[in-house]
Amino acid sequence: MITLTNIEKSYDLGETKVKALDGVSLTINQSEYIAIMGPSGSGKSTLLNVLGILDRPTGGQYLLEGHDITSLPDKEQARIRNRHFGFVFQSFNLFPELSALENVMLPMSYAGVSFAKRKAKAGELLDWIGLDHRLHHLPTMMSGGEQQRVAIARALANDPDLLLADEPTGNLPSEKGEEILETLEDLNRQGVTIVMVTHNDDQGSRAGRVIQIQDGRVLAAEAVA
Amino acid sequence: MKIAEDYKMSFRAIRRRPVESLLLILGIALGIGATAAGISMVSNSIQERNTLLSSTQYKEITVQVRENADEMELPARLSEDGEDVILSYTDLDAKYDVSEIEYAYLADRTEFRLISNEFGPGREMPQGSDEEETAVQFEQPPEAPEVDGPQPVLDEVTGLRASPEYFSAWNLHTANGSLFTQQEMENDDPVMVVGSILGETLFEDGVSLDRELAVFQTIYTIVGVLEPTGTSIDETAIVPAQAVDTARLQDFGRMMQNGGATLHFAVYDSDRLDEAKAQLTTWFEQQYGEGQVVVSVPREEVEAAQDRTSRLISVILFLAVAGLLIASVNVSNILLGRAMRRRRNVGILKALGATVRSVFGLFFLEAFLIGAAGAAVGTGISLLISTLMSGSGEGGAIASLLLFAGIFGAWIVTTALTLFPALQASRIPAAQALRYE
Numbered sequence: 121m122i123t124l125t126n127i128e129k130s131y132d133l134g135e136t137k138v139k140a141l142d143g144v145s146l147t148i149n150q151s152e153y154i155a156i157m158g159p160s161g162s163g164k165s166t167l168l169n170v171l172g173i174l175d176r177p178t179g180g181q182y183l184l185e186g187h188d189i190t191s192l193p194d195k196e197q198a199r200i201r202n203r204h205f206g207f208v209f210q211s212f213n214l215f216p217e218l219s220a221l222e223n224v225m226l227p228m229s230y231a232g233v234s235f236a237k238r239k240a241k242a243g244e245l246l247d248w249i250g251l252d253h254r255l256h257h258l259p260t261m262m263s264g265g266e267q268q269r270v271a272i273a274r275a276l277a278n279d280p281d282l283l284l285a286d287e288p289t290g291n292l293p294s295e296k297g298e299e300i301l302e303t304l305e306d307l308n309r310q311g312v313t314i315v316m317v318t319h320n321d322d323q324g325s326r327a328g329r330v331i332q333i334q335d336g337r338v339l340a341a342e343a344v345a
Numbered sequence: 346m347k348i349a350e351d352y353k354m355s356f357r358a359i360r361r362r363p364v365e366s367l368l369l370i371l372g373i374a375l376g377i378g379a380t381a382a383g384i385s386m387v388s389n390s391i392q393e394r395n396t397l398l399s400s401t402q403y404k405e406i407t408v409q410v411r412e413n414a415d416e417m418e419l420p421a422r423l424s425e426d427g428e429d430v431i432l433s434y435t436d437l438d439a440k441y442d443v444s445e446i447e448y449a450y451l452a453d454r455t456e457f458r459l460i461s462n463e464f465g466p467g468r469e470m471p472q473g474s475d476e477e478e479t480a481v482q483f484e485q486p487p488e489a490p491e492v493d494g495p496q497p498v499l500d501e502v503t504g505l506r507a508s509p510e511y512f513s514a515w516n517l518h519t520a521n522g523s524l525f526t527q528q529e530m531e532n533d534d535p536v537m538v539v540g541s542i543l544g545e546t547l548f549e550d551g552v553s554l555d556r557e558l559a560v561f562q563t564i565y566t567i568v569g570v571l572e573p574t575g576t577s578i579d580e581t582a583i584v585p586a587q588a589v590d591t592a593r594l595q596d597f598g599r600m601m602q603n604g605g606a607t608l609h610f611a612v613y614d615s616d617r618l619d620e621a622k623a624q625l626t627t628w629f630e631q632q633y634g635e636g637q638v639v640v641s642v643p644r645e646e647v648e649a650a651q652d653r654t655s656r657l658i659s660v661i662l663f664l665a666v667a668g669l670l671i672a673s674v675n676v677s678n679i680l681l682g683r684a685m686r687r688r689r690n691v692g693i694l695k696a697l698g699a700t701v702r703s704v705f706g707l708f709f710l711e712a713f714l715i716g717a718a719g720a721a722v723g724t725g726i727s728l729l730i731s732t733l734m735s736g737s738g739e740g741g742a743i744a745s746l747l748l749f750a751g752i753f754g755a756w757i758v759t760t761a762l763t764l765f766p767a768l769q770a771s772r773i774p775a776a777q778a779l780r781y782e
Contacts, residue, residue: 198703
């Protein structure tokens, strides 16, 4: 599905050049459940951003379904993010001005889905995730766990091939975190590829494969027994 | 495609910071209001100037024996080598020697003290008047004529002594009766033509035509009532100017407060006023010698006064536009700050599939809505200023089309300046925006 070859990402900090990713090569197959682990500042989030085309690598090759997408124009990259990827963030990142339903509808609006269809689909997703009673609530009126479930519903709005989750349980109590993990595992069983950044070894051990990263380099990409 | 969500997000973003949004709207409104009012003031001033200068009197050159009519004592005389200079009807012949002259007439403003049988000599003065003062100002002739029949209800009217050409020059026509003729003027016939309002108010029953009116020693017959003009002529009584008759002029001198024989020459084209003035000056100098008559162009003084007003209004407009620009830059700054505070939202939008253009559109929509609200309030302010200016009688009524053109123009300026923050917001890289806390 995705092949990264010798990906580099560096930042210029004045006269200093910091390499966030240093020759990362890896392959992500369809329906995999991958955990990216490593210490703080190791480059996990940068790798996730590069995978989600939120950040352009400064070197290397990124193939999505065999197509090099690193040099695509902004509009085309936005279309790929919208149709193929779903994002779940540690701090939920819902729009506070929009209700749960409207937050979930938003990615579909960029895909050109009609208002009626996106409203129906958003309702179904929130119902599936157990928030049918919270459709018209603003994020500020919901708990952290509920907000993260809305964020997952939003990530699933356009039926993505790949769900990128950056420490999705990081801001949640363990009980609620467990619910989120179960939801992600459920999605993976349904065929959605999951790439999750986590610090938590237990969470990592529940993935199909763990990619250990340090100083911008992949130390190991091992399948979990 | 996503209009509904965009509008909701923009509206709610505006609502989330009500005080900030209100200040933004108010800033824009004041800028737009002031600019629209300023533009309209300039336009109004130009329009008034054009209307005023298109009036017959501003195509004219006047010739008097003295520059300041207030200082004149009648009969109007100046001496040269022991001879009196009296301008008269015959001096209108100058028009035949100056090609630019369209018409010429003689006209002098005056006040007519009407003698009613009720207020004649030996009768009581009107109640509340200062007897001594009135006696000085309006010394009654020893043998005031009496008029049989209806008496005027007014005791004083604005008058004009004019030659018959005055009527054609000012395009005046009678509604009833007729105008006086050159023959009547030369015969010194005591006839009078009155304006439409004066015709209705001079006598109690509202009828003036063919009525007689005593003015000092003369009994005039009203031979015509003019059609309404909407000007001061409607309240004026016009009698024939005098031909050269010094004895009569001395007699009239007692009646004429500002008098003096003033000749009026109007040109075909106001651009040729200077040339015509030079030719007339030469003509009168040949007749009476250098410096004996004053040839003046009333338009010059009006133009000078209006130029001063225009400059003042231009300064006001400049300040208003400067205010608008300052307000717009301020709005732009606040919107930029607003956008930067929400840069994380930009990252999320991009993660969800928004293009640079979509993000720009969203932020611009928010600025546009604030601008629209400001324009709406600014329109109210402009209309308020317009109404106040009209009510104050300062001639500041704002033409509605121009008012809205001004508002629209000012709104465009404001909106243009809000492009910048929207553009800046849309260009924030997604990953960098997402890292923002």
